[in-house]
Amino acid sequence: MTDGANGHPREGLSEYLDDQLGVEERTAMDRHLASCEDCRAELDALRRLAGAVADEEVPPVPLDLAARIGRSLDAATIVRLPRRRFVVPATIAATLGAIGILVALQWRDGHLVAPATPELQEQDRAIDESKRANLPSSSVATEGTLTARQTRPEKEAVRRDALDKDVKSSDEPALEERSKQKKDEGVQGGVPGGVASGGAAATADDKRRDLVLSKVVNEAVGVAPRELAPAAAPTLARKSEAVSSCMDRWSDSGLRGSWDVPNVDAAERQLGRIAHAVSGIGLWRGVADGRPYVVVVPRDRFEEVFYALRARGVTGLLEPPTLAKGTDCTGISVALTVVAEQTSPAPR
């Protein structure tokens, strides 16, 4: 029992109130209370206060909170199912991607070896003979050989077309429309994806954005990315282990985007999928003012998500900021505003 000011056992009164004192201490306290009017008054006040704390009304549970919890759980479940389904295909795709990169490196260095079919071996022999006879090789090369030795710009064009298809098929028409608009306005890099700005003129920055966008978009819709480096395989496998880390510790990136959508549920699902595709988590906070959806993502995947959000039409995200030192995960706030469908096509 600790004596407080003026010898009154103030701390002891709290324990006395809760019947936490031992027999001797309680007896001593009883004796003190019998002779100390101040402490009796203090005890009565503490008792009344404790009663008031117990009787204090708690605000009612918001009517839609259970539904919001359900949506958060949906967002978590949506990702888990495809993750299991696509682990093997993703691994295969990553392996094929690695092989593709090796082949591309060989081709770039001029060491591409054509498939050793008898027909091609025959063609190679003809080329060698024509070289020895100082004849132009194109005169003996067949159409099949030209296809096999497709030029680099052609390959890039094919890849860009494929990326275009991916984004269009997996995302909303709004993206296509915005890309077109940006292209018309001559804005470079506004929509990630030099996807829209096109071809051989794309800058290195555009290409980098293409890559990060395609990774996030493909993973978000459950499609194994075509162009992942071999290191992507362990990344995909890691997702299931790391899915909870962002729930425990995250800091605010300071980014505040806004998104006009006709269908909040669909938008929320999309944001949830993006978050979970990078082992993050989406926190649904409602559509009222100042209640943004928060996409919480690992810091090392922050840039991918930044561009993916911009690609979907989230405004206010100008450039990825330099993240301050802090937790392993960071949150991007996206305020959802419901607009009429005529002004903004629905996200799918």
Add this chain to the structure above:
Amino acid sequence: MVFEAVRGILRAMRATRPPADTPMDEESELVRKARNGDRRAFDRLVELHLPQVWATVWRVLRHREDTEDVVQEVFVTAHRALPGFRGDAKLSTWLHRIAVTRALNHVEKAEEKLRRASDPIDLEAVDGPRAIGTPLGALEAKELMRRLADCLAKLPVAWRAVLALRDAEQNTYEHIAETLHIELGTVRSRLARARASLKDCVEGRAA
């Protein structure tokens, strides 16, 4: 005195009864199904325990929108962790621990803990000069509750959590120590200081 005793018994009953009067075997069955991935069963568990979790988180945070966020986190965490729930404790106890931990983490994350803990209780803001020195016993019930709400919001969150767990939820000191991961002696001292500070604040005296 009899009235106080009866009220204490009623409080204790309210604190220990299963939420929403759900038979324990029904809840066990729901837990079993939810652990096997039955989402409807988990939704039902959310429905049953939401009021209790909401109240716990709100009492710690005393901020409606933060409470909404944290309650969502609690159930998402519980859903993810349910396969590891062995059933040694009651589900309500397990959820209660998650709720308190999440609420305190939330405050820490928002750096609000530091701010609130370092802010002295501003008596002028609570009730103005005319409130100075009003004994708690002299306050009418409505006025007492109004001042109580203001003063609770100004208490350091660590003290408020102990008060909520003890006075509002009637948990034992041992349970509070376990939930907050602190020593039993720390529970005693925090509770004593929290009560004394709260009383001084409500009465309009310097803490």
